Amino acid sequence: MPDFWFFLEVLVGGLLSGTMYALVALGFVLIYKASSVFNFAQGAMVFFAVLSFVGFMELGLPFWAALPVTVGLMILVGMGTERFVLRPLVNQSEDTLLMATIGLAFVIEGVAQLAWGVDVRRLDLGIRDEPINWVMDKTGMLVSQLDVTAAAVAGIMVAALALLFSHTKVGRGLRAVADDHAAALSIGIPLKHIWMLVWATAGVVALVAGMLWGARSGVQFALVWVALKALPVLIIGGFTSVPGVILAGLIVGAVEKIGEVFIGPFFGGGIEGWAPYMLAVLFLLIRPEGLFGEKIIRRV
Amino acid sequence: MLYREAGQFRTSYAQDSQIFPLRQDRVGIIIMLIAAVMLPFVANSYWLSAILIPWLVLSLVALGQNILMGYAGQLSLGSAGFMAVGAFACYNLILRIDGIPFVVAVGLSGVCAALVGIVFGLPSLRIRGLYLAVATLASQFFIVWALDKFGWFKNYDPAGVITAQPIVMFGHNFATPREKYWVVLAIVAVLALLAKNMARGSIGRGWMAVRDMDVAAEVMGFSLLRTKLQAFAISSFYCGVGGALFAFAYLQTVEPSAFGIDLSFRILFMVIIGGLGTIMGSFLGAGFILLMPIFLNIFFHTVFGKSVDATITSALEQVIFGVMIIMFLIFEPLGLARLWQLTKERLRLWPFKH
Numbered sequence: 001m002p003d004f005w006f007f008l009e010v011l012v013g014g015l016l017s018g019t020m021y022a023l024v025a026l027g028f029v030l031i032y033k034a035s036s037v038f039n040f041a042q043g044a045m046v047f048f049a050v051l052s053f054v055g056f057m058e059l060g061l062p063f064w065a066a067l068p069v070t071v072g073l074m075i076l077v078g079m080g081t082e083r084f085v086l087r088p089l090v091n092q093s094e095d096t097l098l099m100a101t102i103g104l105a106f107v108i109e110g111v112a113q114l115a116w117g118v119d120v121r122r123l124d125l126g127i128r129d130e131p132i133n134w135v136m137d138k139t140g141m142l143v144s145q146l147d148v149t150a151a152a153v154a155g156i157m158v159a160a161l162a163l164l165f166s167h168t169k170v171g172r173g174l175r176a177v178a179d180d181h182a183a184a185l186s187i188g189i190p191l192k193h194i195w196m197l198v199w200a201t202a203g204v205v206a207l208v209a210g211m212l213w214g215a216r217s218g219v220q221f222a223l224v225w226v227a228l229k230a231l232p233v234l235i236i237g238g239f240t241s242v243p244g245v246i247l248a249g250l251i252v253g254a255v256e257k258i259g260e261v262f263i264g265p266f267f268g269g270g271i272e273g274w275a276p277y278m279l280a281v282l283f284l285l286i287r288p289e290g291l292f293g294e295k296i297i298r299r300v
Numbered sequence: 301m302l303y304r305e306a307g308q309f310r311t312s313y314a315q316d317s318q319i320f321p322l323r324q325d326r327v328g329i330i331i332m333l334i335a336a337v338m339l340p341f342v343a344n345s346y347w348l349s350a351i352l353i354p355w356l357v358l359s360l361v362a363l364g365q366n367i368l369m370g371y372a373g374q375l376s377l378g379s380a381g382f383m384a385v386g387a388f389a390c391y392n393l394i395l396r397i398d399g400i401p402f403v404v405a406v407g408l409s410g411v412c413a414a415l416v417g418i419v420f421g422l423p424s425l426r427i428r429g430l431y432l433a434v435a436t437l438a439s440q441f442f443i444v445w446a447l448d449k450f451g452w453f454k455n456y457d458p459a460g461v462i463t464a465q466p467i468v469m470f471g472h473n474f475a476t477p478r479e480k481y482w483v484v485l486a487i488v489a490v491l492a493l494l495a496k497n498m499a500r501g502s503i504g505r506g507w508m509a510v511r512d513m514d515v516a517a518e519v520m521g522f523s524l525l526r527t528k529l530q531a532f533a534i535s536s537f538y539c540g541v542g543g544a545l546f547a548f549a550y551l552q553t554v555e556p557s558a559f560g561i562d563l564s565f566r567i568l569f570m571v572i573i574g575g576l577g578t579i580m581g582s583f584l585g586a587g588f589i590l591l592m593p594i595f596l597n598i599f600f601h602t603v604f605g606k607s608v609d610a611t612i613t614s615a616l617e618q619v620i621f622g623v624m625i626i627m628f629l630i631f632e633p634l635g636l637a638r639l640w641q642l643t644k645e646r647l648r649l650w651p652f653k654h
Contacts, residue, residue, distance in 0.1 A: 038430050084626075085626055088630040089629060089630060092629075092633075094429050094430070095373075095375055095429055096629055096633065098375070098429070098430055098433070099568075099572055099625065099629060100625070100626050100629050100630075102565070102568070102625070103569075103572075103621070103622040103623070103624075103625030103626045103629070104622060104626060105622070106565075106618045106619070106621055106622030106625075107618070107619050107622030107623055107626070108622075109615075109618055109622075110615045110616065110617070110618030110619030110620075110622060111615075111619055113611065113615035113618075114612065114615045114616065114619065117611075118611045118615075225561075228437070228561075231434050231437065232434070235431065235434055267449050268449050269449075270445050270448070270449060271445075273441050273445055274438060274441040274442040274445055277434065277435075277437060277438030277441055277442070278438055278442065280434055280435075280438065281423055281434075281435045281438050284423060284426065284427050284431050284434070284435060285423060285426055285427075288426065288427055288431060298515070
């Protein structure tokens with residue numbers, strides 16, 4: 001039945017784009033897991049990372065040289081954030097830190113545009129955004145090569161980071177710091193090093209996410225709003241769960257695409273703008289900690 | 301002359317519960333109001349229509365956001381959505397009810413926005429902080445989408461952009477910038493006074509109790525349902541009235557795209573920079589955010605002698621706003637309003653140091 005294959009195609013497309021949301025959400029989870037700060041500026045960091053990468057290549061650096069330079073730049077950005085924004089606000093309320101990261105997001109966006117200009121740029125990763133031929137021949141579905149590569153990359157990063165957190169000494173240190181940084185300090189965990197490591201890793205994740213998104217839709221300011229789409233992913237998966245991010249990303253991507261294609265026409269389209277958020281609100285009312293997150297216990 | 305309370309005795313309960321107990325404050329407010337009313341006679345129409353009217357309107361919306369975030373502690377990113385509800389409600393009311401006075405239409409559109417605010421404020425009973433911010437983001441995106449897609453709101457107008465009707469009250473058409481300014485000034489002054497009174501009364505104290513520790517407030521007997529939904533309702537009322545004025549007195553068009561997420565963020569910045577939990581802070585923050593682009597332009601003109609590309613100034617604006625927010629949060633979390641308060645306290649002691 002042609003309808004079934006079409007549905008499957010939309011579903012697969014949705015799942016794959018969902019993994020790309022998961023990649024962006026991964027940066028949020030990293031920072032939240034290690035410092036209990038929700039980094040609203042992650043979207044801006046994704047944009048800044050890929051814009052700098054493309055900018056360095058335009059300045060003449062080859063692909064394999066621009067990559068470490070951009071990674072270094074993102075590490076600097078992360079370290080600067082930790083030193084100048086988070087350390088002065090170290091014991092403030094969650095809401096204050098959230099507002100500070102909103103301010104940081106605007107700073108990074110502004111600096112990115114001042115440094116590299118506002119033109120839309122193309123990013124060519126060598127993987128084309130074209131359908132995979134043998135899938136198309138066998139089933140008639142159009143599944144983009146780029147999407148599949150992105151999903152594979154996302155899967156590898158999620159697996160690597162999940163292993164880091166659960167099985168390495170550094171990972172345990174990170175979780176201890178997130179739980180109670182005063183206690184972690186008192187048993188000898190080097191707080192500043194840990195925070196710098198976390199922000200550096202988040203910067204690298206932002207770069208990878210930015211490269212894949214940039215290859216798909218061009219390096220432009222709209223990338224910043226992609227991070228807003230990662231928020232429902234975080235809520236559904238749980239803020240503190242690395243594997244949850246992938247599952248939630250799949251759910252959000254699938255709901256978004258299927259909603260847009262099958263329910264959208266009744267309303268004239270545009271459902272994908274708010275459907276993931278409504279789903280997130282539903283989850284919040286039923287299970288606020290998300291599918292895999294830690295239960296939120298408020299002590300009075 | 302000096303800013304003192306010496307010699308001002310309160311001999312009745314009414315005197316004791318005044319909003320502005322110091323005579324100097326009262327005189328100052330009256331002078332400010334007279335100056336505000338007389339302003340159109342000295343200001344040119346560019347200043348009125350491009351700076352003063354949006355400042356008043358956005359102060360009103362910032363007031364609404366301040367009620368929700370500063371007094372009641374509910375993080376919200378959906379203020380532009382409620383503004384849109386107010387604007388479209390006003391448009392439809394004037395369209396469908398013949399001869400309705402503008403002020404009545406604006407009031408009713410505020411009520412519509414309040415009802416929508418209650419619906420989207422329901423999640424606040426279960427979630428707080430960032431989660432609530434995401435829920436309000438959902439309301440922002442959904443409201444703007446719904447107002448755009450369902451043609452009834454735009455009266456099935458084939459053109460994308462609807463022109464706002466003229467402001468007509470008691471048979472008079474308030475068409476010139478001067479008259480629009482007076483209408484806006486009157487509405488904003490009355491609503492600001494109401495907000496100040498609410499904030500220091502039992503309603504405001506209830507909000508502040510919920511903000512500081514909602515479990516304790518509930519234990520003391522505040523109904524969290526009523527308090528939080530009241531905060532959402534009143535805040536959305538202010539945002540709705542502000543939105544109607546924004547569309548009718550400033551933009552002269554009613555379109556959903558004017559009320560996007562970036563406007564929500566701007567209002568958030570106004571409230572943070574101005575001072576969370578103060579009435580004065582809404583006005584100061586709105587003024588700061590509105591004047592900064594103009595100031596930057598003038599700065600570049602005088603220092604560099606030529607006009608700088610608009611994209612550079614807007615990027616610079618973003619950087620400055622972000623840096624100011626971070627600096628205010630680190631050094632003076634209570635914002636510009638607190639700086640003003642500190643000045644007043646110094647004035648009370650002046651010329652003495654302590």
